[in-house]
Amino acid sequence: MIKNLLYCLLFIFVAQELSAQQDIMMTNFMFDKLRVNPATTGVEEGFTSTMMYRNQWDKIAGAPNTAIFNAEMNLSKFAVGGAGVSFYHDAIGPIRQNRLMLNYSYPFQIGEAGIVHAGIGLGMLNFGIEPDFIAPTTNNDASLPKASTGTNLDANFGVYYKSFKGYYVGLSNTHLNKPTIHSSNYTSERHYFFNVGHKIVNLLGPKKDVEFQLFVMSDLIKNVGDFNVKYSHANLFYVGLTARTTNTYCILAGLYPLKNVTLGYSFDVNANSILSSKNGTHELVIRYRYIAPIPPSEKSKHPRWL
Numbered sequence: 001m002i003k004n005l006l007y008c009l010l011f012i013f014v015a016q017e018l019s020a021q022q023d024i025m026m027t028n029f030m031f032d033k034l035r036v037n038p039a040t041t042g043v044e045e046g047f048t049s050t051m052m053y054r055n056q057w058d059k060i061a062g063a064p065n066t067a068i069f070n071a072e073m074n075l076s077k078f079a080v081g082g083a084g085v086s087f088y089h090d091a092i093g094p095i096r097q098n099r100l101m102l103n104y105s106y107p108f109q110i111g112e113a114g115i116v117h118a119g120i121g122l123g124m125l126n127f128g129i130e131p132d133f134i135a136p137t138t139n140n141d142a143s144l145p146k147a148s149t150g151t152n153l154d155a156n157f158g159v160y161y162k163s164f165k166g167y168y169v170g171l172s173n174t175h176l177n178k179p180t181i182h183s184s185n186y187t188s189e190r191h192y193f194f195n196v197g198h199k200i201v202n203l204l205g206p207k208k209d210v211e212f213q214l215f216v217m218s219d220l221i222k223n224v225g226d227f228n229v230k231y232s233h234a235n236l237f238y239v240g241l242t243a244r245t246t247n248t249y250c251i252l253a254g255l256y257p258l259k260n261v262t263l264g265y266s267f268d269v270n271a272n273s274i275l276s277s278k279n280g281t282h283e284l285v286i287r288y289r290y291i292a293p294i295p296p297s298e299k300s301k302h303p304r305w306l
Helices: 002-014
Strands: 047-055 065-074 082-092 095-110 114-129 148-163 167-174 191-200 208-218 223-233 237-244 248-255 261-270 281-290
Touching (some): 237 261
Antiparallel strands (some): 047 065, 237 248
């Protein structure tokens, strides 16, 4: 009964054209830049793949669940720029959303200050509704949405500046073309993302780094921002704290169990929520980064080349 009531309340809002803020706000945004800003593609050296899972409002039926996969590669050893792919699956009650993007970024060096990257992402957005509720009156009620699905093109654009002194600034726009799924009467509104940060290496001692980050998402109607402080200790572990403008507070922690491997976890609690701490939000991160070793130089023993 409670589950059906929640679905009915949800449909009051989705029965008209869907245009509320739909993009995901991840607590571990520092590992998810590729999804929201194609200019960050391949900024770091080597190949990087990231898997993330978010379970929002744990143990609440129909609560949001999100899975993300990002993979990117710096192409400097073969070409110019970076290339990557980003996929996410998002489920909220009977609503399902899938998004697949192919990204490319191109670097422009600014003297000895840093590098500006410009990136574009092109792909597809799939949206569907699969109602499984019992209608309060009749299943023929025209005001209630019926099962539907559809796919349309999607596009992102972004810029990202990374200085040689540890500063970085990113600005991006997702859903440039405002893709519409007519079968579900759904439109994905444009979203704007801003990210700025500074990593201070060896601030608290050798290999003891501190990083400060601000991440903001907006659809020009509602704004949500995260401020994060993260401490990394000697390539062994990291811990962090995040404060969100929705009066949400988050704890982050992670390990580097193997070379090039990161395991991360975060837990969110909303201070104003009527839910207990048992219904907080969990996120898991698995990240792998591979940097090809520099091939050893061969030395000739010919007497002319000594």
